Amino acid sequence: MSHSTPAATPGATTMRATALGRLAELLDRSPDPAGDGHARALETELADRFEAAHAVVLSSGTAALHVALGASGIGDGDEVLVPGASVVMTLVAIRLTGAMPVLVDSACGDLDFDDLAAKTTVRTKAVLPVHLAGRCADLARLTAYCADRGLRLIEDACQAQGTQYDGRWAGTFGDAGCFSTKDGKLLWSGEGGYLLTDDAGLAARARSFAAHGFLPAPDQPAGSRLGHNYRMPEPVAIIARGNLARFDELLALRRRQTRHLLDQLTDAPGLTVIPSDGRHAWNGYAPLLRVELDRPREFCARLAERGVPNSAGTYGLTTADRLPSLKDLALSACPAARADLDTTLAVVVHEADTDARLDEMARIITEEARQWR
Incomplete structure (x- = not known):
């Protein structure tokens, strides 16, 4: 593709x-x-x-x-x-x-x-x-x-x-x-x-x-x-x-890209869209899904291996208390934040991502979710 x-x-x-x-x-x-x-x-x-x-x-x-x-x-x-x-x-x-x-x-x-x-x-x-x-x-x-x-x-x-x-x-x-x-x-x-x-x-x-x-x-x-x-x-x-x-154009593009990808994931098992509340006019920065599969961080890492960049799998996004570079600070644990980040798939999209590229990412995510279950 x-x-x-x-x-x-x-x-x-x-x-x-x-x-x-x-x-x-x-x-x-x-x-x-x-x-x-x-x-x-x-x-x-x-x-x-x-x-x-x-x-x-x-x-x-x-x-x-x-x-x-x-x-x-x-x-x-x-x-x-x-x-x-x-x-x-x-x-x-x-x-x-x-x-x-x-x-x-x-x-x-x-x-x-x-x-x-x-x-x-x-x-x-x-x-x-x-x-x-x-x-x-x-x-x-x-x-x-x-x-x-x-x-x-x-x-x-x-x-x-x-x-x-x-x-x-x-x-x-x-x-x-x-x-x-x-x-x-x-x-x-x-x-x-x-x-x-x-x-x-x-x-x-x-x-x-x-x-x-x-x-x-x-x-x-x-x-x-x-x-x-x-x-x-x-x-x-x-x-x-x-x-x-051209910021209005860039904002509209990112929102459209995010909607496009999320629309292609309606049949992906174990994944549900994380909606924004009515107080937000959200910029659509990243398609956000809740991962209800076993070992969600491993699932995100697998997607990264397949070429779907995402916050947890590609960049290791986690709570600050778990960052090795900050371990000397002995930061307090945040269990709700940990559970939230561990089960969030935030797909990284970019201005240059075509509809074909977004469709391919959706196909990979759906395929991996079906196999994961």
Whole structure:
């Protein structure tokens, strides 16, 4: 079965022509160490597109998380509450500040609020929900929880570009929302990331933190604080601007791809679609199915061997307490999150996946499920 790349859409063709023209102009002019016109333009366009007061573009989604935490004053001795179902990049960003992640049990994207309350202490400074596969926690309840306790709310929305919750964009509920533009994300540029915020002071501190502390920020004169080199390069910003201009097309495509694959799996035994609730306008980031077969993680690994990439089988997605790289932290177990991730098939799809490719993945999944039973 053919895996050929789909024909370029008018939006993709326009994006390529625009990006190539901008890259040519960039290459033709004399090098300017302070040149960041496309990065600054991208910030304005992102803020406008997702209805935020400020956007800060950065070198990666992990950098966005680190910058948001650092700009929020999170540091040594602090604790950050984070779902047990988190990717390692989220935990790394917390540790880079010197803070300690504290795992809260979670399932199907939502947090266990009883566990959240039990683990909130005087050392807790922030809550960091992770919108895996574009699914969000109860953000209205979480916003109120943080406001009542004076906690920062920082959203890891790296997989949630285009998701709306209660009619509002994911990543705009908290003090800051963090996003990735790595390949595979809906808005992609090879590498890169950004944060959204309505807090002008946080945005200024974020820009300074991402530029070695050389920029002034409220209560932080230029050079008064150490920072990092997390700036987004101009060529990356050019690609991101091109894809942002066709974001509606990219969002519609991902939703259509996910629906297409799920529609082909209605006869797959032991697999049921995990629906989103009525409060989500979900971005369709990944087709999600509940695996009701024996040894579900082994089943996901088998699919990966057969060429069906998925979170558990290909990338080993599991709860943070089971990650070998974090074993020295002795993180608490999260049984509901573990059971949820262990029985979730999240198929990885990409803009270039044709209907024929999606049909082939559906055929393999159905075939393996029948044999597994």
